[in-house]
Each structure stands twice: as structure tokens, then as C-alpha cells.
Amino acid sequence: MNPPRYLAPPTIAEAVRHLAEEGEGAYPLAGGTDLVVRMRAGLVQPTALVDLQRIPELAVIAVQDGRVWLGATVTLAKVVASPELRRLTPVLAEAAAQMGAVQLRNLATVGGNLASAVPSADLAPPLLVLDATARITGPAGERALPLEQFFAGPHRSVLRPGEILTGLEIPASDGGTGAAFLKFGRRSAQVLAVVNAAARVRLHRGVLDEVRIALGAVAPTPIRARSAEILLRGAPPDRERLDEAARLAAQEARPISDMRATAGFRREIAQVLVRRALEQAIRRAELEGLRHAL
Numbered sequence: 001m002n003p004p005r006y007l008a009p010p011t012i013a014e015a016v017r018h019l020a021e022e023g024e025g026a027y028p029l030a031g032g033t034d035l036v037v038r039m040r041a042g043l044v045q046p047t048a049l050v051d052l053q054r055i056p057e058l059a060v061i062a063v064q065d066g067r068v069w070l071g072a073t074v075t076l077a078k079v080v081a082s083p084e085l086r087r088l089t090p091v092l093a094e095a096a097a098q099m100g101a102v103q104l105r106n107l108a109t110v111g112g113n114l115a116s117a118v119p120s121a122d123l124a125p126p127l128l129v130l131d132a133t134a135r136i137t138g139p140a141g142e143r144a145l146p147l148e149q150f151f152a153g154p155h156r157s158v159l160r161p162g163e164i165l166t167g168l169e170i171p172a173s174d175g176g177t178g179a180a181f182l183k184f185g186r187r188s189a190q191v192l193a194v195v196n197a198a199a200r201v202r203l204h205r206g207v208l209d210e211v212r213i214a215l216g217a218v219a220p221t222p223i224r225a226r227s228a229e230i231l232l233r234g235a236p237p238d239r240e241r242l243d244e245a246a247r248l249a250a251q252e253a254r255p256i257s258d259m260r261a262t263a264g265f266r267r268e269i270a271q272v273l274v275r276r277a278l279e280q281a282i283r284r285a286e287l288e289g290l291r292h293a294l
């Protein structure tokens, strides 16, 4: 077996051209923390690796008109450390801080986490509740789609041959908004999630006028818990309703049993995590509301 050709283009256009020229066996390479492990295990055999790390535009975090732009090769460590992200999208930093260990966070990227399309990808739930849009560039030009439509199944995204995820656009949050991310793993660090969950709410005059709930590792792709969201939207966050929403969210899950947990256990954990994530998000929304009122 020949080692893969290594290409390190300086622009997105050249990366796309290389991927097209090298054909099916060419893979974009970001931090390599997932891809290299899969290559070593013989699960994938790339004929070419197109390194995205030399493309400056992909490594940018920017805020414009209140919208956050998060480039695909921004590392998890930068997500944790970025003052803009900590201020505007703290739930993302909260999730990234719980991923792997410091060595992994220095290499692993946002785009790699999403493009690997594993059901347990920890950045998916927070980005789903933040209503992120995925920006994609390929041989046919650029396109954008809601992140929810990006995942197609375990290890499958909707990226077409030759396409690169270039980054994510996240709308600004209004006052009175709070979000939280929780992860349950078999140890407290360095593990993939048995279940992960994020919730984001906006409280207006004691009523939840915006609610988003997302779960990972409980279905072939990360999911939104729509029926739970609908139950809560427009309602005050009382205890019974939160309990019922968590129950509905767990029902929406379609977990499998694997070496990390049984399907039944995952469903129970999903219910607990959604309940706690909602509580935390509501507390943070209340605090945010108070801060705005001062």
C-alpha cells in the first residue's frame, strides 16, 4: 500500500481543485485526531490528504453585525480561549472544554468534529441549539445549509465529493437568552459521550419564547428534540412542564446499545441531561435578563 499523497494548499480554491483532481480517495485533513486514528485502524485508506491547516481564512473567528463566524480549522483550544466566543456563544466554549485533553484540543478542529459526523460529536448539540448555518465550498461553488441538515448518518455528512466545510455562521443571541451543554461519559475526561445534550432558551416576561434542545449519541445523527421544544415554547418554565419536556426528548431519541451503554440506559440519561440542561439554561437566561435590566 503506497502512503497517501500529502498536499498543503494555501487557499480554499486550491484545496477544492486538489480534491477534485485526486478523486474519491482524497480526504481533507484538519487536526487529524480522527482521520489518522481511522487510517491506522485500517478503516479508511486515503490516496491523498489535502491539509486545510495552511489556509488562513479557515482559521478565523470573526464577529460582524452581531453574527459570529467560526472557521472550520479553528481548534477546540481556540474555542475555549476566544474572548468573543466566551462572550457571545459561551455554550460552545463549555462543550469544547469538555472534549479530550489539552493535547487533543490543541489539534482537533471544529470542522473536523462536524465533518467526521459521529453521532456523539460534542460540538453538534451546542451548535444546533445556537441555530448555526454550515458554509460549504466545492467544485460547484458555495452553499449554505442549516447545520441540522448537515448530518446524514453515522460517519456520513451531506458533503459532496470535493466539498469542504469552510465554517459556521451563528446568529447573535438576544438579551434574556441562556444555554447549557452537558455530557455524560464513562469517565469524566478523555471519553466520547454516552449521551450529550444542549439546551438554549429565551425568557421574556416569565415565558419561554424561544426553546431549542439537541441531543447527541442517541440516534444515527445528532438530533433536535422538537416535540419537547414545542411543549415548552410560549409556556412558563414550571417544574411539571420541564419534567414532561425531558420525558418527550428522551422519547424522541432512537439510541442503540453498544460497548459504551445500552439503549435503555442512554434513554434514561438523555432524560436526565435534558432536564438539567434546561434548568441551567433557564437560570442563565434569568441572570442574563437581570444583567440587561441593570
Ligand SMILES: Cc1cc2nc3c(=O)[nH]c(=O)nc-3n(C[C@H](O)[C@H](O)[C@H](O)COP(=O)(O)OP(=O)(O)OC[C@H]3O[C@@H](n4cnc5c(N)ncnc54)[C@H](O)[C@@H]3O)c2cc1C
Binding pocket: 027, 028, 029, 030, 031, 032, 033, 034, 035, 036, 037, 052, 072, 073, 098, 099, 100, 101, 104, 107, 108, 109, 110, 111, 112, 113, 114, 115, 116, 120, 121, 122, 123, 159, 163, 164, 165, 166, 190, 191, 192, 193
Ligand atoms: C483521545 C481522543 C479523544 C477524543 N475526545 C473527543 C471528545 O471528547 N468529543 C468529541 O466529540 N470527539 C472526540 N474525539 C474525536 C475527534 O478528536 C474530534 O471529533 C475532532 O474534533 C476531530 O477534528 P480534527 O480536526 O482532528 O479532524 P480530522 O481527523 O482531521 O478529520 C475528521 C474527518 O473530517 C474530515 N474533515 C476535516 N475537516 C474537514 C472540513 N473542513 N471539510 C470537510 N471535511 C473535513 C476529514 O477528511 C475526516 O474524514 C477524540 C479523539 C481522540 C483520539
